[in-house]
Amino acid sequence: MIKTHRVTHAKHFTVSRLGAVFASLAIGLLTGQAQALATTSDSQQSQSSEQPNIVLFLVDDMGWQDTSLAFTAQPTPANQHFRTPNMEALAAKGVKFTQAYSHAVCSPSRVSLMTGQNPTRHHVSNWTKLPDIDHSGSWGPNAAPRDWRTEGLQPNDVTLAKTLQQAGYHTIHVGKAHFGAYGTQGAEPKNLGFDVNIAGHAAGAPASYWGEKNFGNGMEGAEGLPQGVPSLAEYHQKKVHLTDVLTEKAKQEITKAQQTGKPFFLNMAYYAVHTPIEAHPRLVKHYQNKTYQDTDIDIPEVEENYASLVEGMDDSVGGVLQHLEALGIAENTLVVFTSDNGGLSGHSRQTTPRGTELNSHNWPLHSGKGSAYEGGTRVPYIVAWAKPDQQAAMQQALPIAVNKMSYQQVMIEDLFPTLVAVADAKQHLPQGYPLDGMDTRQFWQATDKQVMRPVVFHYPHVWGPHGPGYEPHSAMRLGDWKVIYLYNSRTWLLYDLATDLTEQHNLAQRYPVKLAQLASRLKQELESMDVQWPVNRVTDKDEEMKLPQGSEALLAQH
Known part of the structure; x- marks a missing residue:
């Protein structure tokens, strides 16, 4: 039942009541790379020659400038600060879109990705937590809409995962979900069309990235709700970072996917680089006790930690791509990289490479996550084959230019019709299903092509802090x-x-x-x-x- 913005008290949710949602998955470990490679050739023969594997790298809260890959005409100070060599390598294999957008906060974008609809239409217009409660900020003259979908995405919705599943794909979710609210069926990605769910649940952030802290399990989360990352108990009390663990889990699932004889869709949805801004221990040394390049500005500790989270995510991208190549399936795997909203800049962050503070971390874009301005919605976006090969049949059928750039404006809801078309799955959509996204394959080869279309944002909420456009x-x-x-x-x-x-x-x-x-x-x-x-x-x-x-x-x- 949809509630109004005036609801102020949650129902009583207990950990036991949510037990089914957070149940650990029994994941068997393969004994070695040789066994994996031995099964590859047979599974490739049974895979459809027209349906590529699809890997979607979806980063949480990554800003347009949180990368060494320049999305501007000339590199910026931020590009000189961050270390993302695998993003650079991926862009060199395909097309970099410089005018790509998500929505201002996470759940609206994630539901748009899964439905192909704008938040104005699907009505999950803010981030979700409890199914009866509006968690919008309370300042200012305007409150949230009366009946926006506080419960989030649910099993009765059309989803990208279900559509690909119906088209014969083995569907895998790894990482942050944040599709549906606590205690609802939509909190479990397997109820939304994923065959496999690793570590996804209702929470929008981990309580901790560190295995020593059990990824937040046992820590008191916001409003007493469990915010620890589920299904990773085997790594508890170990000196590991969540991003690295998710990478290993994704590689295991890719290997197992080859045994199904089906093409696979991997939604590699990082918890990074969302708060808490905890260091990636093996990478933070690259930033500690240093100044920003070509300045005398000391890098604050929180920015050291943030940069290490970014680099850890990039390292993961490289690890997944290397695994695809080791399995001999990189030529048949389509890769998309993007973020769910603009970069965090309204709180928690500190001095930038320009010596500026809050609301300037996405410069030259204005403001950040939650804002009406470009810093709140413009995101990195790359499309490529995991290993370009002009002789590969799938790549001949779906050519992607190499080392090119597109100025076409694209939206996160475009991913739904695009990937459905890639998977030849249109026939599995309900008749008359309304789509707000468009098929963007037309820009993958003809990178100079541009189509005029309205790019619409609607955020009728207060996100949190005061600041430019945060209303x-x-x-x-x-x-x-x-x-x-x-x-x-x-x-x-x-x-x-x-x-x-x-x-x-x-x-x-x-x-x-x-x-x-x-x-x-x-x-x-x-x-x-x-x-x-x-x-x-x-x-x-x-x-x-x-x-x-x-x-x-x-x-x-x-």
Whole structure:
């Protein structure tokens, strides 16, 4: 049952009641690489010649600049600070998209990935925890919509995993899920179409990344709920890092997938680089007791730890790709890399390589996770074959340019129709199922091609901290123009991102006709997807979007 934003008390959830959700998976360990390779050739023969394996690397909270791979025309100070050689290598194998987007916070993006729908339509418009409770921030004049889906994604929803499963794929989830709320069936990825679930549950972050702390099991989580990462008890009390453990588990599952005779889909969903910002012990030494490159700015401890989390994730990407090649299946494996929202910058972080503080970690983008600005939603995005080979039949059927860049604007909900098409699984979608994403395969070879389409964001919530754009908002990109509506102040903002990537110059008054056109288009797009408006705390009425004054007359004239 969907509850309103006025619900304030959770039902009584106990660890025993959630036991089924967090039950450990019995995963057998293979005795050696030789045994794995011995089974590879037979399984490859039985795999469909038209369905590639798919590996999706989904990083949590990774910003556009949290990488040594430049997504700008020239490398930035942040690019010089981070160490991500495997991202660089992956981009050299395929196409780097410089204008890729997710939504402002995690659960909306993850549900969009799984459904192909914008949060405006699927109504999981904020991060989830308990099925009856809105966890939005409480400051400001506007509260969350009355009936947004606090329970999150559930088994009755159409999902990418179920669709691929129906098309013959062996589906694997490793890492963070955060699809459905505690105590609901949607908290368990196996109820959403995954054959295998390693370490995924309702929580949006681990209580700890360290095996010595049992990955947070036994630690008191937020609101007394279990926040320890499940199904990894064999690593408890060991000096291991969660990212490394998930990498080993993913490699084991890939090996076992070859024995099924099916193509596989691996949703490699890292808990990194989300808080808690705990060091990756074997990598943090690369940043300790040092200054940012070409500066005299000491790297703060939290930034040392953060960079080690990023590098640990990148190291994992390299490990998974090497394993695909060792098994002889890299030529038949499609790889996509992205993040679930913009980089964290509103709290916890400290001084950047530019000597700046909060809300500047994604520079030249403005602000960060939870925000209406580019720093809240623009993300790294790479598509490649794990091992490019022009002679491989699958790659001839689905060519991907090598070492190229695309300026096409893509969204996380585009992954659903794209991967469904890759898997030849369209026939398994319900008739008339509404999709907001588009098939982006057309840009993988024709990297100069660009299609004009509205890129719509709707976050009718308060995420948490005060800061630039951290409030209920709607926004849209159309070409180089971006329009933002802030519900608290009923303010319109207009930016030309071609000349003002940092979103410092509001052009709303200079270009009233353009503002009127874009504002009207944004409202139309939202209403076509069954928009839910925030609710005014004083009047208890929907806080509907107010078009700019005089818009109707301006539009009539033009």
